[in-house]
Amino acid sequence: MPKRVVIVGGGLAGLAAAESLSARGFHVTLLESRPRLGGRASSFEDKTSGTLIDNCQHVSLGCCTNFRHFCERTGLASSFRVERELNFIGTDGIVNRLKSTSLPAPLHLAQAFNRLSYLDSRDRVALARGLSALAKTDPSKLNGETFDVWLARHHQTENTVNRFWHVVLVSALSESLDRIAVAQARKVFVDAFLAHRDGWTVQIPNAPLDELYGSPLVAHLERQGVVIRTGAGVRRLVADGDRVIAAELRNGESIEGDEFVLAVPHYLAASLLPGNVADSSAVQDLERLETAPISSVHLWFDRSITDLPHAVLIDRLSQWMFNRTMLQAAIGRKDPRHYYQIVISASRELDGTPTADTIAAVHEELCEIWPDARAATLLHSRLVTEHRAVFSVTPGSDRFRPRQQSPIANLQFAGDWTQTGWPATMEGAVRSGYLAAENVLTRDGRAEALVQPDLKRARLARWLLGLS
Structure with missing residues (x-):
């Protein structure tokens, strides 16, 4: 009889663990408290515009080999636009195109x-x-x-x-x-x-993240036998001696299993763990991981203000412009409005600033860069801030990141906050899910490497820079 694996958390870490374990014959139940999958990589409907907007624009890079592998496994790779040319715009207004020779x-x-x-x-x-x-x-x-x-x-x-x-x-x-x-x-x-x-090549989703991690991904996982339960918030993991035996839902239901993967944000982990694990140094150290916010200004105009699909903006509050209308046109989406998302990472400086002032400042910067924006009518705007978007990669923060194997043998941790060798990224999340799944396989007597190798370092780079 296949072993039962219960995964708590439907973000990328949990999804990666679910996909890899279900593909290897485990009976996987995936529990997610929200009504949708994707975790922080998610979207919501803006009621005024009727548009599904991402909480923050997510991109991947060519060096993110495990995220790419996950997308290829699940059929999502075609939902990304691959950019081999980036646009950097300084205060002089010149568009500097970054591309390889x-x-x-x-x-x-x-x-x-x-x-x-x-x-x-x-x-x-x-x-x-x-x-x-x-x-x-x-x-x-x-x-x-x-x-x-x-x-x-x-x-x-x-x-x-x-x-x-x-x-x-x-x-x-x-x-x-x-x-x-x-x-x-x-x-x-x-x-x-x-x-x-x-x-360095950039992969940008063409569709909103909720669609990316929505029906097609759910269908793929369900074909592999994964039982997906959204709206299933977990109150706690129940232990019997030195084993976890069940995940107790907030409605009182108990989901039993043989192996468990806890794939929630690091600041929620301790509240779900049995007392002896929650009090362990590995879990207590999670409180020492700091977080950083990311803000996005969403703007809808009555006309196009630029024909660039994206641009990095130098010496400005606005950091990166994404032309969502152009990006989504690649998958046949048409909208008479022109929708742009402006990303402001590490946005602590916006604390206490009125929303209207932030939006006005971003709007003015776009007008300075693209004169067509001044003639365009701003139909709607919205500021979205993910206050704990990522954990901060401060000096020493790696000491506070636990390995995937928890103090309980049949419980694994998964999340970009675990020891992955990567910062808080989609790549780190997928790697953690694969590493957790590797531990489950090892416990089942089936040692197998799931983590994909990094890109091979160029011979000249190894020689000139001493890269191993």
Whole structure:
């Protein structure tokens, strides 16, 4: 008789565990408290516009091998638009197009970096030296240094700090430079920009996230026998001695199982665990993980303001523009209104700012960049903030991230907050689900590697930068 696996949490970590275990013959029950799957990668209906909008724009990168594998397994890969050219717009209004040359990594983007109009020759020299030094840095010898301190030690100019390092990292990690561990900053630049030609390419969902993780994904999982129960909030995990035996729902129902995976946000984990586990150091340390917010300004105009599908905005409150109307047109969506989402990561500075003021500031910035926006009528606007969007990759934060194996043998943890080697990303979430599933398989006597290998590092990158 197949073993019963109960997974608590229908975000990407839980979904990855459910997909991989059900494909290997386990009887999987997936419990999600919300009415939909996807966790933080979700959408809701804006009542005024009638539009399904994402709580925050999510993107993936070419270096995210496990997220890509999950999408390929579940039939979601075709729902992403692959971008091999990024647009960076400085205060001079010039559109700088970042794209690879035919050179191997790490030289494939050198020409693009060297042509950024908002960096002068001194900035470019500093940037090249900084990237090389960062790649050659041993992250095990950093002694809790924050990235702003590292940048100062390596003589980065004010422009490179504000117009390059900050721009990339605030989008990738949703944190300010004075709170980012050097090791995490290094991972972003090595994996995405230096080690492989395709590491930096961006994959953007064409559809709202609720549709992405909705019916097609549910159908795939159900074909594999997964029992999906949304609206099934768990009150607690019930233990008998040194085993978890059931998940008790808020309505009093008990879901029994042989193996359990807890795949909820880190700040909810302790409240669901048996007392002896909740009091363990591994779980208590989760309280020391800090979080960072991400805000999105959603704007609907009566006409197009730009023909760019997306753009990174330099030296502004607005950080990244996504032309949702254009992106969704690729899947046949037509709307007479033109809908744009503007992302502001690490948005603590918005605390206490009236919503109308934030929207007005973003609107004015768009008008400065694209004059057509001034002539367009703003039909509707909305500010959405995910207050605990990601855990903060502060120095030492890895010490507070537990392994997937919990103190109870038949209970696994899953979530981007566990030990994955990655920051808070969709890639990290999927990796954690695969790692938790590997532990379940091992306990069943079927050791199997589920985590996908990283992109192979280019020979020239290994030689020039000492990458292993």
